[in-house]
Amino acid sequence: xxxQKKFPRTFSFEFFPPKTPEGRAKLRETWKQLGQLxxxxxxxxxxxxxxxREGTLETVLEIRAAGHEAAPHLSCIASSREDLKAxxxxxxxxxxxxxxxxxxxxxxxxxxSGEFRYAHELVAFIRAEHGDQFHIEVAAYPEYHPQARTxxxxxxxxxxxxxxxxxxxxxxxxxxxxxxxxxxxxCEAMGVTLPIVPGIMPIGxxxxxxxxxxxxxxxxxxxxxxxxxxxxxxxxxIRAFGLDxxxxxxxxxxxxxxxxxHFYTLNQAELTTTIWRRLGL
Ligand code: FAD
Numbered sequence: 358x359x360x361q362k363k364f365p366r367t368f369s370f371e372f373f374p375p376k377t378p379e380g381r382a383k384l385r386e387t388w389k390q391l392g393q394l395x396x397x398x399x400x401x402x403x404x405x406x407x408x409x410r411e412g413t414l415e416t417v418l419e420i421r422a423a424g425h426e427a428a429p430h431l432s433c434i435a436s437s438r439e440d441l442k443a444x445x446x447x448x449x450x451x452x453x454x455x456x457x458x459x460x461x462x463x464x465x466x467x468x469x470s471g472e473f474r475y476a477h478e479l480v481a482f483i484r485a486e487h488g489d490q491f492h493i494e495v496a497a498y499p500e501y502h503p504q505a506r507t508x509x510x511x512x513x514x515x516x517x518x519x520x521x522x523x524x525x526x527x528x529x530x531x532x533x534x535x536x537x538x539x540x541x542x543x544c545e546a547m548g549v550t551l552p553i554v555p556g557i558m559p560i561g562x563x564x565x566x567x568x569x570x571x572x573x574x575x576x577x578x579x580x581x582x583x584x585x586x587x588x589x590x591x592x593x594x595i596r597a598f599g600l601d602x603x604x605x606x607x608x609x610x611x612x613x614x615x616x617x618x619h620f621y622t623l624n625q626a627e628l629t630t631t632i633w634r635r636l637g638l
Contacts, residue, residue, distance in 0.1 A: 369527075371399070371620065374413050398426035401428075436473075442486060458476055476518055480521035497529070497553050512544070527556050530558035534609045
């Protein structure tokens with residue numbers, strides 16, 4: 358963990374672009390509330406299938422207009438080179454200089470159609486087209502990406518993104534801090550020494566968390582899963598237990614030198630704000 362301790366801490370909050378007027382109004386309240394915590398930046402996801410692309414930029418511009426830093430995500434899996442070029446131009450002409458570059462996941466049933474297969478190709482493309490104009494974040498997987506052939510392959514593939522020009526990374530969420538510490542040690546051994554900020558998923562609803570975790574390969578440790586299952590429909594107990602577990606995880610990560618935290622807020626302010634206050638940030 359030595360390499361991570363030298364970086365200033367960066368705190369950030371992630372949203373997805375809302376699809377309805379009600380969702381937009383709700384998100385506005387959320388970012389206003391979370392903005393009071395003065396994060397380094399907000400980030401807004403980008404649907405690889407194309408459904409939320411305009412919403413990503415719109416949401417980023419709305420947040421930026423209020424004086425906050427906001428970074429759009431950009432995924433390459435279903436886009437042509439020309440699409441990506443145009444999207445990058447849109448970001449740049451709107452003054453955006455910070456992006457999260459990803460491969461993306463296709464909605465089920467959609468065939469792979471883009472020109473880039475992996476995120477490192479997108480990072481290389483951004484650098485070739487725009488030099489150092491953008492700060493580029495990429496994704497990291499302390500429990501390894503579910504499609505990777507082996508853990509070692511996944512690490513090498515992570516390094517390809519760094520070698521292509523990424524500046525920093527945000528991890529998939531996890532509830533096992535040792536996975537993160539081990540991943541950082543492995544990165545150090547490969548000579549990767551840029552900030553790798555842990556992604557944090559507050560626990561609000563068990564069924565939703567189980568679904569996400571199955572899809573993205575994040576493990577819910579057995580003791581946490583059993584406990585959450587046991588609460589059944591008792592949302593208050595799920596949230597109370599989840600707050601204890603996630604606050605302790607964040608505290609452990611920060612004490613051991615993690616260079617900040619990136620919260621997957623799911624467009625809700627309450628759980629993230631409570632964890633933030635409990636950490637005394
Ligand atoms: P990659 O780094 O390309 O890796 C994908 C897989 O390919 C891995 O298994 C890797 O080992 C393998 N691989 C990489 N390069 C090679 C190679 N050259 N040869 C063989 N195998 C290779 N998804 C969205 O659609 N929109 C978002 O906005 C979004 N935001 C995210 C934000 C964060 C912080 C994180 C952690 C994930 C996000 N995702 C998002 C999900 C992400 O797109 C998926 O996890 C996706 O499956 C992988 O994306 P990646 O950029 O990590 O891909």
